[in-house]
Amino acid sequence: MYSLELKNVTKVIGKNLIIDDVSFKLEKGKIYGLVGANGSGKSTILKIIMGLYSSTGEVFINGNNIKRSYKEVLSCIGGIVDYVSFYDFLTAYENLRYFALIYEVPLNRVDDVMKLVGLVKDKKNVKNFSLGMKQRLGIAIALLKDPDILILDEPTNGLDPKGIVEFRELLLSLEDKTIIVSSHIISEIEKIASEILFIHNKKIYQKSIVSNNAKKSVKFSLTDYEKASRILNVPSLAEDKSVFMTDEEVIDSVNKLSKESVGVYRINDNNSLEEMLISMMGDDEK
Numbered sequence: 001m002y003s004l005e006l007k008n009v010t011k012v013i014g015k016n017l018i019i020d021d022v023s024f025k026l027e028k029g030k031i032y033g034l035v036g037a038n039g040s041g042k043s044t045i046l047k048i049i050m051g052l053y054s055s056t057g058e059v060f061i062n063g064n065n066i067k068r069s070y071k072e073v074l075s076c077i078g079g080i081v082d083y084v085s086f087y088d089f090l091t092a093y094e095n096l097r098y099f100a101l102i103y104e105v106p107l108n109r110v111d112d113v114m115k116l117v118g119l120v121k122d123k124k125n126v127k128n129f130s131l132g133m134k135q136r137l138g139i140a141i142a143l144l145k146d147p148d149i150l151i152l153d154e155p156t157n158g159l160d161p162k163g164i165v166e167f168r169e170l171l172l173s174l175e176d177k178t179i180i181v182s183s184h185i186i187s188e189i190e191k192i193a194s195e196i197l198f199i200h201n202k203k204i205y206q207k208s209i210v211s212n213n214a215k216k217s218v219k220f221s222l223t224d225y226e227k228a229s230r231i232l233n234v235p236s237l238a239e240d241k242s243v244f245m246t247d248e249e250v251i252d253s254v255n256k257l258s259k260e261s262v263g264v265y266r267i268n269d270n271n272s273l274e275e276m277l278i279s280m281m282g283d284d285e286k
Helices: 042-049 070-074 092-103 108-117 131-143 161-173 186-192 225-232 247-259 273-281
Strands: 004-013 016-026 031-036 056-061 077-080 149-153 178-182 195-200 203-208 216-222 243-245 264-269
Touching (some): 004 042, 016 042, 042 178, 077 131, 092 131, 131 149, 131 161, 243 247
Parallel strands (some): 031 178, 031 195, 149 178
Antiparallel strands (some): 195 203
């Protein structure tokens, strides 16, 4: 059973189609990056998962349909979408006690989440917190219910480099949770996510970015591209064109080319998430 599953989810706002027939499955214990251009529908998908937006299609949390078991399902989800409101005149501990009472969770859970996110019990009011400290408090509130799924929408916005590193370390320290992080900072997603959900043209493409068997973006520098295209059965192979291959396929290709006297000068492995996403987009936006 998957922690989260979307089946044929479509969302229309007014006359605008935001996402179209989206389906994907997420596993427990993994961090997923949700990436796409501004306005592509990232926040919309997160709000649908959290039950803040209605949609056609089905959303399942731990096998339960969110429309049929709304209250039960939402107890399994915690998250930060849009701005998190705090009581600025209260301390972090006092804020967390307040939300613990609302969520009907034991007050000793407050101490647990403060320790988990690196907050200390002191007399400093939230109005005097740095943005990074407020992000930690927001995550602490989201974790009060000990949710199976944690959703974070653009959580590093406004953070300085030190704050981003601290946030990354915090996420990686959380275990046994399905975490979805929406961000337009692709380089940061690469450092924390094991898979990505890439939104393009109102669709979602799910890709692994750490598997040794994952296909990588590769460019060959060769003596004869026309001949190599025939040997490898790769149409229009060229120096400036990327092809997707696993490590084993690259080795096999080099062996085939060598046997047919096609010289291989260089192989560029452009295995960054940014390169992969640009290649996936292809010529659609030209």
